[in-house]
Amino acid sequence: MSNVPAMTDGTVLPDEPSAPRRFLRMLWADKFALAATIILLVVVLMAVFGPALLGDVAQKQNLRGRNAPPFDWERGWLWWMGADSLGRPLLARIIVAARNTITVAAGAVLCSALVGTALGLVAGYASRRVGEAIMRLADVIMSFPSLLLAVIVLYILGPSVANVVVVLAITRIPVYLRTTRAEVLEIRERMFVSAARVMGASSRRIVLRHILPVVLPTLMTIATLDFAYVMLAESALSFLGIGIQPPEITWGLMIAQGKEHLTRAWWLSFWPGLAIILTTLSLNLLSNWMRIALDPTQRWRLEMRGRSNG
Amino acid sequence: MADHLLEVRNLSVEFHTAGGVVKAVNDVSWHVDRRETLAILGESGSGKSVSTAAILDLIDMPPGRITSGEIRFDGRDLLKLGAAERRDINGRRIAMIFQDPLSHLNPVYNVGWQIVETMTAHGQSRAKAQAEALRLVTRVGIPNPAEALRKYPHEFSGGQRQRLMIAMALAMKPDVIIADEPTTALDVTVQAEVLALLKELQGETGMGVVIITHDLGVVAEIADRVVVMNAGEIVESGTTRDVYHNPRHPYTRKLIGAAPGKGEMHAPLSTAEPVLKVRNVMKTYGTFKALDGVGLDLMAGETLAVVGESGSGKSTLARILLRLDEADAGEALWKGRDLFRMSPVELFVLRRDLQMVFQDPTQSLNPRMTVFQLISEAWVIHPEILPKAQWRRRVADLLAQVGLRPEHANRYPHQFSGGQRQRIAIARALALEPELIICDEAVSALDVSVQAQVIDLLNRLRREMGIAFIFIAHDLPVVRDFADHVMVMRKGRVVEYGTVRQVFEAPRDPYTQALLAAGLDPDPDVQAARRAERLSVRA
Numbered sequence: 001m002s003n004v005p006a007m008t009d010g011t012v013l014p015d016e017p018s019a020p021r022r023f024l025r026m027l028w029a030d031k032f033a034l035a036a037t038i039i040l041l042v043v044v045l046m047a048v049f050g051p052a053l054l055g056d057v058a059q060k061q062n063l064r065g066r067n068a069p070p071f072d073w074e075r076g077w078l079w080w081m082g083a084d085s086l087g088r089p090l091l092a093r094i095i096v097a098a099r100n101t102i103t104v105a106a107g108a109v110l111c112s113a114l115v116g117t118a119l120g121l122v123a124g125y126a127s128r129r130v131g132e133a134i135m136r137l138a139d140v141i142m143s144f145p146s147l148l149l150a151v152i153v154l155y156i157l158g159p160s161v162a163n164v165v166v167v168l169a170i171t172r173i174p175v176y177l178r179t180t181r182a183e184v185l186e187i188r189e190r191m192f193v194s195a196a197r198v199m200g201a202s203s204r205r206i207v208l209r210h211i212l213p214v215v216l217p218t219l220m221t222i223a224t225l226d227f228a229y230v231m232l233a234e235s236a237l238s239f240l241g242i243g244i245q246p247p248e249i250t251w252g253l254m255i256a257q258g259k260e261h262l263t264r265a266w267w268l269s270f271w272p273g274l275a276i277i278l279t280t281l282s283l284n285l286l287s288n289w290m291r292i293a294l295d296p297t298q299r300w301r302l303e304m305r306g307r308s309n310g
Numbered sequence: 311m312a313d314h315l316l317e318v319r320n321l322s323v324e325f326h327t328a329g330g331v332v333k334a335v336n337d338v339s340w341h342v343d344r345r346e347t348l349a350i351l352g353e354s355g356s357g358k359s360v361s362t363a364a365i366l367d368l369i370d371m372p373p374g375r376i377t378s379g380e381i382r383f384d385g386r387d388l389l390k391l392g393a394a395e396r397r398d399i400n401g402r403r404i405a406m407i408f409q410d411p412l413s414h415l416n417p418v419y420n421v422g423w424q425i426v427e428t429m430t431a432h433g434q435s436r437a438k439a440q441a442e443a444l445r446l447v448t449r450v451g452i453p454n455p456a457e458a459l460r461k462y463p464h465e466f467s468g469g470q471r472q473r474l475m476i477a478m479a480l481a482m483k484p485d486v487i488i489a490d491e492p493t494t495a496l497d498v499t500v501q502a503e504v505l506a507l508l509k510e511l512q513g514e515t516g517m518g519v520v521i522i523t524h525d526l527g528v529v530a531e532i533a534d535r536v537v538v539m540n541a542g543e544i545v546e547s548g549t550t551r552d553v554y555h556n557p558r559h560p561y562t563r564k565l566i567g568a569a570p571g572k573g574e575m576h577a578p579l580s581t582a583e584p585v586l587k588v589r590n591v592m593k594t595y596g597t598f599k600a601l602d603g604v605g606l607d608l609m610a611g612e613t614l615a616v617v618g619e620s621g622s623g624k625s626t627l628a629r630i631l632l633r634l635d636e637a638d639a640g641e642a643l644w645k646g647r648d649l650f651r652m653s654p655v656e657l658f659v660l661r662r663d664l665q666m667v668f669q670d671p672t673q674s675l676n677p678r679m680t681v682f683q684l685i686s687e688a689w690v691i692h693p694e695i696l697p698k699a700q701w702r703r704r705v706a707d708l709l710a711q712v713g714l715r716p717e718h719a720n721r722y723p724h725q726f727s728g729g730q731r732q733r734i735a736i737a738r739a740l741a742l743e744p745e746l747i748i749c750d751e752a753v754s755a756l757d758v759s760v761q762a763q764v765i766d767l768l769n770r771l772r773r774e775m776g777i778a779f780i781f782i783a784h785d786l787p788v789v790r791d792f793a794d795h796v797m798v799m800r801k802g803r804v805v806e807y808g809t810v811r812q813v814f815e816a817p818r819d820p821y822t823q824a825l826l827a828a829g830l831d832p833d834p835d836v837q838a839a840r841r842a843e844r845l846s847v848r849a
Binding site: 190191192194195196197198199200201202205209210213214295296297 | 629632634657658661662664665666668669670673674675676677678680687688690691692722724735738742
């Protein structure tokens with residue numbers, strides 16, 4: 001028996017509210033997704049306004065306050081999370097670092113997802129020969145150690161935010177490419193694709209209008225998982241000295257810098273670590289919600305929940 | 311009250327779904343005795359499988375909940391037994407045969423292992439079980455039984471797999487066999503054989519058989535008594551003959567009335583120049599000859615039925631005519647121009663004339679598009695048909711034409727029932743104002759009463775709009791009231807071609823005769839007469 005309520009002859013469903021209101025209502029229905037959205041909004045606000053407001057404070061050294069412990073309520077709120085090995089307030093640094101971190105991670109994930117998906121769609125739907133060529137290209141990227149690639153490229157081009165984004169994006173392309181291609185190969189045999197072909201739809205239309213929307217939820221899940229991976233990969237590069245260069249900061253770099261003080265001052269690595277965890281967790285929860293909210297056959301789960309709660 | 315072999319009393323089962331509590335079955339009672347066959351007849355969603363699922367403890371709880379009733383077997387109420395006792399009864403005393411044997415056989419073990427396992431799971435020694443497995447496989451009529459035991463499920467045909475499922479179910483010599491749509495996935499000729507096998511085995515072992523089906527023909531062929539279910543309730547029960555000849559409940563009457571193959575046969579139109587001339591089409595997949603010199607003529611506004619069992623090449627023919635697959639050789643002249651050799655540009659124009667309605671509307675409608683988007687996509691692709699300002703109005707017109715309401719345009723396909731979805735698919739095909747619609751098994755996934763409605767709709771469209779149809783089906787009765795000409799295919803070849811009347815009343819080819827004979831008539835008396843005839847032929 002199917003769990004989806006099917007409409008029988010003669011039933012009239014009430015009119016559906018407008019799209020933005022529906023989505024807000026569905027977001028309200030899933031409290032985890034709501035919390036995740038709020039956290040992500042805070043992170044974005046931090047990234048946009050942080051450097052302008054707190055840039056100076058975050059860079060100002062204060063050697064008397066080296067490794068100041070957190071939860072010292074007598075000092076200003078910027079010191080509540082303690083200070084790093086040069087006495088700079090951690091809270092301010094985390095807020096300022098949000099911009100670089102999010103730029104690198106979002107940039108790399110978006111670039112690799114866009115390029116990977118596009119190539120994957122082509123590889124899956126185009127002729128065999130084109131598909132094979134693209135797949136071998138992916139194999140080359142995958143068989144090349146990504147760290148080695150990063151070292152070479154960044155050594156030649158010089159470390160900067162943009163270059164780090166490019167390097168990370170290239171190494172992550174095969175993930176999207178392979179997933180997309182595999183899904184396309186399956187979906188292109190489905191009947192609604194045949195139906196579109198019978199109508200005379202162009203390949204472009206079939207791929208973008210009929211196949212991509214079905215692949216998208218999977219890709220979104222991968223992208224959010226990748227977000228965390230990219231943040232950590234960036235910190236590894238920074239740790240090697242070829243990623244983001246101090247005095248610029250990212251969360252990954254802060255963790256790396258705090259590592260040597262871990263036994264005496266755990267908070268140096270803990271807070272930026274927490275920021276990474278919260279961000280990626282929120283992204284995961286939100287993408288999970290989106291997967292359901294964007295699927296017309298699943299949407300009722302959220303709408304039902306909203307109704308029983310409200 | 312005499313004790314029955316298996317009795318369900320006042321059973322009610324609820325499911326908790328998003329739409330609230332659904333009463334899957336409500337106060338249902340039936341029983342089956344030794345040597346007796348009970349049919350539970352109902353359409354999809356009628357709750358016909360739920361009571362047997364309760365017997366075998368197959369209902370997931372939650373979301374399901376048995377709210378009242380008892381299931382008496384051997385003087386005990388099954389619902390009050392513990393899980394271990396239930397398992398001991400399941401498979402050993404009450405066995406089940408499923409609709410789709412391929413998904414119920416494990417693909418990584420050979421069938422011998424699987425049959426033996428059902429016996430060893432109930433405590434038989436392996437050696438004895440193996441000997442018994444060989445006997446069973448021989449009994450259900452699998453060729454080369456010893457070798458067959460070492461083969462894997464995919465190496466058998468659909469009918470053989472169903473025979474193997476029966477062998478597995480019989481392994482522990484059960485008292486009751488429950489068969490859930492055992493022949494629905496099978497070809498007509500194979501269906502008749504499997505039903506005959508079940509009947510024979512029942513005669514040998516004296517077991518009670520409960521058969522769940524939507525098909526009046528199956529009921530007429532095999533059942534002694536029948537209960538008719540609708541919307542979770544039993545609306546009628548009695549002996550098969552009684553229910554067929556004197557149906558009391560309106561639903562039963564509707565169901566019997568909807569059975570295809572009783573209406574007036576069409577006389578074909580006067581001969582005109584054919585719009586579609588297909589000659590000598592060949593298609594091979596590897597070494598398999600899917601189409602071997604197929605040809606046909608189709609007049610404008612005429613309906614040609616293409617009938618054949620699975621593997622006969624009828625769907626391949628449809629795909630090739632629509633250029634979803636390429637033919638290896640042959641020609642298909644559409645208004646004098648060979649559509650196998652058209653350039654992409656010519657083909658694009660041709661798409662407006664030739665449309666297709668697919669077998670399963672659940673799969674042929676993109677689940678992420680609204681009805682409006684699905685239908686108007688035709689005009690996005692062919693913008694010359696209709697200016698955008700009129701799309702809304704035209705979609706509403708088309709929906710009205712296929713018997714849906716204009717306000718359905720903003721819904722998604724999953725919000726409709728199977729029959730309604732097929733109407734949407736038809737509306738989509740009509741949006742291009744085609745001259746020929748190819749229906750590939752367009753009604754075989756639908757319930758009988760819905761099937762009749764969809765065929766009525768197609769009939770009306772043909773009368774009012776003069777659309778020609780190529781109607782592909784695996785079942786002859788469905789095409790009887792609808793087609794002008796019938797073409798019977800077998801193994802990629804046309805074995806018979808003629809007007810409906812010729813094919814149904816005087817079939818020339820032995821295969822067509824076999825196909826007609828294997829089709830099950832909903833009238834139990836007709837079936838009984840046919841069975842007697844078959845026996846006398848054999849004797």
